[in-house]
């Protein structure tokens with residue numbers, strides 16, 4: 001549970017970002033897939049949704065069985081909504097707002113992402 | 127506004143609230159529940175053992191009550207009712223006023239008055255708290271028993287098996303499920319249970335739960351003794367009528383609050399519903415009648431007095447994985463003059479009995495053990511008094527599993543009740559489909575709530591959907607997801623004919639949207655089956671197991687399984703595995719497929735481990751893929767004094783031939799060197815058994831949760847023919863099976879069954895034999911070890927890191943020690 005509280009305190013909205021963390025080069029990320037970024041003591045799943053030319057970031061922890069795996073999940077769409085599926089039990093979450101789509105799991109913390117000069121930046125509250 | 131107080135927040139109490147709000151009744155609703163959490167799905171309590179959490183089981187979250195203006199007090203027991211003042215008092219001393227009072231206090235487990243019931247290690251099976259205690263205590267012991275061989279006792283027994291305990295069921299009566307089954311049905315069921323590892327003791331009257339503080343066994347009246355360390359009592363239920371009794375409401379001598387057809391007690395402002403109510407001397411220990419009672423009371427409060435409670439059908443189906451038992455209507459044939467017809471197949475463990483009315487016209491009830499596919503249909507035939515065929519025995523005699531559910535459903539009248547939990551008729555479902563344009567099962571569930579209770583009606587609802595859509599002229603397509611309007615087989619043909627090599631190309635040309643976790647791995651598997659190209663080149667459309675070429679395990683680490691063809695391994699290679707496992711701190715276990723599984727590797731360690739394994743001459747075992755797993759073998763004629771052929775050499779040849787082959791599901795094979803069948807080839811997707819003259823080839827067997835014996839395809843063929851037929855068989859399966867369908871299920875669904883399959887494979891009736899062989903030859907020629915490619919390619923290797931921005935590893939990983947090796951901690955303890 002502490003894992004969840006800590007990560008939530010990092011989450012923020014576009015207007016309130018205190019830190020833009022330079023995570024990695026864009027080319028280090030797989031196409032239409034994710035990788036895990038370490039920031040302070042936290043794990044952030046970052047997705048390169050190249051098919052839509054979009055980037056998303058959320059907590060790496062799946063709230064269902066508390067496993068650090070979401071960055072290894074498959075991404076896709078439900079209608080228009082971009083989503084990620086946890087590799088363990090295929091719980092799916094919106095990448096836009098973190099809501100669980102196919103069950104009643106807790107919401108994921110999501111983070112703003114920007115790309116500049118070939119680098120991926122993630123926005124944090126601290 | 128009227129003020130309604132509901133006492134008890136169980137399944138029925140909750141349903142009452144749901145129905146009341148759905149009806150739009152304007153009333154204040156206050157609920158008092160003794161348990162610490164809102165109502166949960168007690169019917170599926172046992173799924174708690176297979177990973178469901180307390181939250182998963184909730185009927186609705188606490189927020190639902192607030193949203194619907196219902197005040198819910200959990201953890202609060204109602205202790206007194208004052209009927210004059212129309213108030214209740216709770217154990218905290220709080221009082222509250224009502225206009226209507228609804229008692230939905232359910233029941234508690236009946237604990238017989240046996241000496242020693244107070245001992246440590248004795249439990250009941252009713253609440254989440256009970257289960258938590260059982261799980262905790264179960265960790266400290268190895269032998270357990272359930273007292274009571276009824277529906278619930280069997281469920282509890284299976285749960286104990288799943289906890290890894292040696293499990294016994296003790297029953298007082300001379301048979302299991304005495305209220306639902308007859309002697310023969312019980313015998314077959316007992317046999318099925320023994321296959322699950324449950325020992326059954328019948329005719330046992332318990333004298334004492336023996337022990338000293340904690341229990342150490344059961345002492346029976348006949349003098350025998352069963353040593354156990356834990357006991358779960360499941361000996362029936364007792365309605366919770368204590369508060370009702372306290373305020374002078376009429377209660378039944380055997381317990382329960384007496385109600386009339388309106389579910390009213392002898393106080394017209396107080397209702398009783400669910401398991402606490404006694405109607406016509408009956409307590410209904412099932413959820414469906416409880417829901418019906420809730421519905422009737424809601425209607426009355428809304429001013430509709432037209433519906434009354436007229437008793438309820440007690441037909442039931444046991445919900446144990448792999449054990450089909452159904453009992454419906456007059457199961458035991460107690461109607462005067464009724465004619466029982468029974469069919470028994472001891473070999474396949476099937477027993478079916480139907481009871482026909484004296485005039486031979488109607489089905490009154492019956493019993494199904496071992497194959498209960500016809501349960502829904504028969505149950506409806508009995509409930510609706512449908513005319514029987516001229517030879518009623520034809521209903522039950524025939525090949526197991528070939529129940530023509532679809533055809534029967536067509537003849538059901540519109541009034542046939544399909545979903546008992548939500549009381550939905552065939553007419554209701556058909557209306558949604560024909561008038562409201564509903565086209566999918568999910569939409570049907572949403573609009574009617576069918577299948578959302580016990581789920582037992584799902585196959586029948588599906589059949590009705592299919593038949594009704596077809597009658598409207600729709601072709602019913604099994605499209606795989608919202609992104610592709612095709613079946614797997616159609617997509618396979620598209621991929622082959624259009625020469626499509628990537629997922630994105632297929633999505634652009636034949637799909638829509640951005641894909642998902644259903645179509646991506648499915649297409650990945652199709653591409654692999656069609657071209658057998660390296661799967662890591664399109665890593666992000668693979669399931670994590672295929673993406674990281676290893677099986678993800680609890681805790682997020684992976685397991686490593688090198689190929690050990692035919693189970694033959696040199697001492698050097700054994701030592702290599704030992705050395706590597708020790709170096710990386712891996713847990714090792716021998717698998718059922720005669721090889722060695724190494725668990726607990728971090729994702730970043732996988733390439734290093736495989737580099738070392740490949741240096742020692744190993745290859746990927748494809749344990750992570752929907753692919754060929756292992757070909758099991760016995761030692762055969764090389765060593766065994768009985769062997770008639772060299773089964774090991776043949777197994778190794780076959781395993782090497784098909785290694786890396788991608789299929790709709792995993793594939794397992796075996797070769798036995800003589801008819802003693804030590805390699806258990808008849809439980810495999812394809813099994814080869816040596817004869818004096820050559821080989822017998824069996825296909826489409828299965829082990830696992832739905833065991834099925836493989837069917838004999840040909841006898842006494844030579845080695846070359848045998849290989850050719852396996853080529854054709856596997857390729858035909860890869861081409862035509864639905865995703866995630868094992869060969870056994872594929873054959874079960876195949877029109878024409880084994881005869882047809884034999885025609886295609888052996889007699890080449892479709893004239894595709896050669897094409898199949900050629901396709902297989904191409905796949906075989908294209909094989910390369912995936913791990914070797916990864917190890918040799920720095921770019922691929924770089925993907926095996928936990929963090930993209932630094933080299934450290936996942937600090938949240940943790941392990942516990944077990945019998946000298948490491949294991950992940952239990953994930954049910956968040």
Ligand SMILES: Cc1cc2nc3c(=O)[nH]c(=O)nc-3n(C[C@H](O)[C@H](O)[C@H](O)COP(=O)(O)OP(=O)(O)OC[C@H]3O[C@@H](n4cnc5c(N)ncnc54)[C@H](O)[C@@H]3O)c2cc1C
Nearest residue numbers: 134136137138159160168203204231232400401411412413
């Ligand atoms: C393991 C298991 C498997 C089952 N499987 C099936 C099945 O397959 N099919 C089927 O139809 N049925 C099944 N049942 C039975 C089914 O669960 C019950 O019929 C159903 O739960 C009855 O609902 P109820 O609301 O009447 O009682 P309950 O669900 O027991 O709810 C009553 C609630 O009232 C509370 N309460 C009692 N007294 C007070 C009080 N004075 N003040 C406040 N609160 C009080 C209790 O704590 C309880 O929470 C199963 C039951 C179990 C235990």
